[in-house]
Amino acid sequence: MSRPRIKLPKKVSRNEVIEVKALVRHVMETGNRKDAEGNPIPRNIIHTFTAHFEGELVFHASLGPSISANPYISFFMRVPGPGTFTMTWIDDVGSIITEHAKLNVVWPVHDDRTDETSASNTVGTNIRAQ
């Protein structure tokens, strides 16, 4: 297995529900095939995929031989805050691949001096955009 790819939205807000996409290269050998001599090719598939965010389990998948080669998977998470995803893929021969991805959370910018309801009170002020 070569290095997996994880795709996250670039900037997210807290509480936003985001789609997380993961792709890994793997032959996902079903065990149904035979080689040129007629001997069965042993099964070797990724059977387990897990995604943790800041140590907490977000999503878990058990995969069977009917999953396509180079398995692509997408799931969703409600963003609790900034942090790092850790994903693992485990296959039949015991290979374990781990990959990390950082989630950038944009904190809404609130300046006390520029409360929108009292904008008229502020004089020559806030240039920072919302």
Added chain:
Amino acid sequence: MTQLDRRTLLISASSIACTSMLPKEAPAGEDRGPVDSLAPVTPHAEPPARSPQFEEALRRILGDKEARKERVVVKIPPEVENGNIVPYTLNVTPSESDGDDVVRLHLLSTRNPNARVASFQFSPLTGKSQVTGRMRLARSQDVVAVAETSGGVFLIGQQAVKVDIGGCATE
């Protein structure tokens, strides 16, 4: 009949074969008809729409419970060319009642050699009961998804998919 010959030819032509799907050929020594004919001697019995392994897999998931035909949406193109890469999106629409979150989602094939395609487990962090991926379909069939809620309720949905060239082996 055309479909059968084409399919049989395709299976025989490539060494990638789903052996459980092959029809029986005549034993050696018997008259097989024209020498270049690849048609099976025994009539090709159409496999059931719901394979035994599918029924078994479904029974294992449900136990003795019934599954309600609601909320589970299986989104797959109704016709695909390549059975090796069939994109799917499974979604369980939210319910009106709170606390009815989906805990597990199972994807099943009604006609593949292996009925259990995948099982997904969600968490309180999940936010949306939706999964996307790619699967192999050996032949045209119904694809079934079963959801399990935190309240122990089973929900079921399906989508019929027509597959032009089946795949249950790797590319």
